[in-house]
Amino acid sequence: MSQPAETPPAPPRIDRTAADAQQRAAGWRMDRLTSALVPTMGALHEGHLALVRAARERADRVVVSIFVNPTQFAPTEDFASYPRDHDTDLAKLAALGVDAVFMPETAEVYPPGFATTIAVAGPGEGLETDFRPTHFQGVATVVAKLLLATQPDIAIFGEKDYQQLMVIRRMVADLTIPVRIDGFATVRESDGLALSSRNAYLTPGERETAPVLHRALQTAAQAITTGGNPAQALDAARAALADAGFVVDYVELRNAETLDVVTNPAAEPLRLLAAARLGKTRLIDNIAV
Amino acid sequence: MSQPAETPPAPPRIDRTAADAQQRAAGWRMDRLTSALVPTMGALHEGHLALVRAARERADRVVVSIFVNPTQFAPTEDFASYPRDHDTDLAKLAALGVDAVFMPETAEVYPPGFATTIAVAGPGEGLETDFRPTHFQGVATVVAKLLLATQPDIAIFGEKDYQQLMVIRRMVADLTIPVRIDGFATVRESDGLALSSRNAYLTPGERETAPVLHRALQTAAQAITTGGNPAQALDAARAALADAGFVVDYVELRNAETLDVVTNPAAEPLRLLAAARLGKTRLIDNIAV
Structure with a gap:
């Protein structure tokens, strides 16, 4: 029997709990495999996919997280209407050979009794914070959780959210979370509009x-x-x-x-x-x- | 030549930076050795030593951290006068066969530009907080750092600081820090006074x-x-x-x-x-x- 010229990559492993993601990470570590995380809220566009390709070049294994984080939206913002299309997202990630996807439910990330908030002053003050006062608390807290659940060696963030990148760098340095934070140049349409x-x-x-x-x-x-x-x-x-x-x-x-x-x-x-x-x-x- | 009846244990390895402590932890993990952390502010008494003995029973390796954390003291409190005696502390830990001591300077824990605070509502509200409003923010932030630097499988805290234990349990669960938090019964003088x-x-x-x-x-x-x-x-x-x-x-x-x-x-x-x-x-x- 002849093999197809190109075998499609295996679909990514999907973890829905931090415990499962940590177990997967421990296995890779025991095998001395490095990993890179691309955190996303789904609705993946070419900007995200560029981050995923960069992740593949920088580590042995690639993890993408998909989680629309309610705590970084104000009540007046677009949490409910934020675009969600998991099937299309997963097909795109499978085509790029992503190894694992961390895709928790909201109740896994914020179970009853959840009470912890990470606040970052310094780069987290001013600019966006003047218009979205609790946004970066939501971002910092969930990114810390995503990093601690998926335990990558590298995490890659788009520079389009530049203040977010600086907030995360500061938090990771301050808490000595053992991960390297990489920025990645903003991907733009041909007329200059940043992909979003x-x-x-x-x-x-x-x-x-x-x-x-x-x-x-x-x-x-x-x-x-x-x-x-x-x-x-x-x-x-x-x-x-x-x-x-x-x-x-x-x-x-x-x-x-x-x-x-x-x-x-x-x-x-x-x-x-x-x-x-x-x-x-x-x-x-x-x-x- | 005759050997002494009992060889004194080797002195503990001393790490003064998070990077060194993380490197030590990675080595133990590769050797599939479990570890238990006892976080302290030094001035070690029998209560601390009971935690260290419990740690030895629960893991392959024991780490003790010694750090008098300025951010959990209010300006009016006893940070400056808090008892410090590193030589005596280290001798006690060496005698118990502690494997590693994490003993960072304040400037390592809080370098210039440090901007991150972890706040825990729920168990962190009321009781102590009514009298020491920023105490548990200081505790939660530094304990997260100590856990992420020393990366133990288990961390053991005395029940004497019961609200602190509940705050840490909540934070560790909320952030999915991969560590088990154990409480340990308060050690008391013969007349019932809790050791402190x-x-x-x-x-x-x-x-x-x-x-x-x-x-x-x-x-x-x-x-x-x-x-x-x-x-x-x-x-x-x-x-x-x-x-x-x-x-x-x-x-x-x-x-x-x-x-x-x-x-x-x-x-x-x-x-x-x-x-x-x-x-x-x-x-x-x-x-x-």
Whole structure:
């Protein structure tokens, strides 16, 4: 009997409890296999898949977690309507040869009596926190749980959620969670719009306007790099966004490592970060300067 | 050449950084050796040593951590004067054959920019928290760090700090830290006083009075067990303490597992908990009912 030219990869192992995921991790460790985790909320797009491909290059085994975490949504936000399509997600991950998927139910992650919150000051203060006050507490707590359940050597996060990446780096260093946190460059549409599961909310007209966010950041970064006044560059970006129909939450220049307010632009690593709403959809983006 | 009848155990390995402790833990894991941690603030007394002996019975290897954690003391409390005697502590641990001691400096545990806090509601609310509002945040955060640095299979805590034990159990379950938390019965002087490093603060006269705390709890437990009214039993204990010269912070009857206020004494596991000050020294104690 002839074999097919290419054997499709085996479907990933699916763990639904932390105990099962930890048992799987202990087995890999005993076999001296390294692993990389890509945490997601599902609704996987090319940005997620780029993280998964990076994970395959950086470790022997790849784990993806899929969990829409209720505690990082405010009551007014889109938890209920956040896109969920597990079958499509799992097919995409199987096609990429992902080894394990950690996909717990909400009641497994937050059982009755759950009482623990991890708060990160420093990079967790300001920017997003001014508009989503409890968001990063939800993120930090669930990411700690995901890391402790799946026990990877490396965890890879997209830079699109740049403040989230800095919050997680800080938490992992502070708690000495034994994992390396890697950032991964934002994946964009050809017109510059950062990939996001929430782009699906945009109307066709809003979708046409949406790339203005990235272009406004690029223009501001260019101005600052060539010696322009940072405050004027930020004001110009805010004006460009408002002109295009955005309601601006913030456009800020920050220290790229601490997210502190910049005191000496010539001597610090810089990052431009923005959040703005287009109709009912809130978009965020950021770029290096 | 004749061997001595008994070879003294090798001195423990001393790790001063989380990275070193994690490397040591990974080695033991590869050798399929289990380990048990006894976290302490040093000033080791017979209570601590009983925990170390229990640890030896429960795992292949024993780790003791020694760290006087500044974040669990309020500014008005005894952080600066808390007894410290590392040489004596290490000699006691060497004599018991402890395998490793994790003894980090404050700057290793809380480096510049440290920004992460773990808060535990539920069992972390009320009782001690009413008098030491940030105490358990400090405890939970540092214990998470100690567990993640030393990576034991079991960690053993004295029941003398009963609320602390419940806070840690809750945190470990909530974050799915892969460790078993064991409580260990309070070790007492012959007159009933619970061993505590802070007993060293007592004047000779206060030391004579101190066992009244345990006796008042015993009397109240006896009254409740034999059908007495719980509120009256607690009032009698408070009165006995005040008569003996204590300033009472609290004497409370709680659910032994959740530390919730008791609604049905006949159907719940019960614990009596008390804190009271004698001169400048604050004593705590608790017993099962």
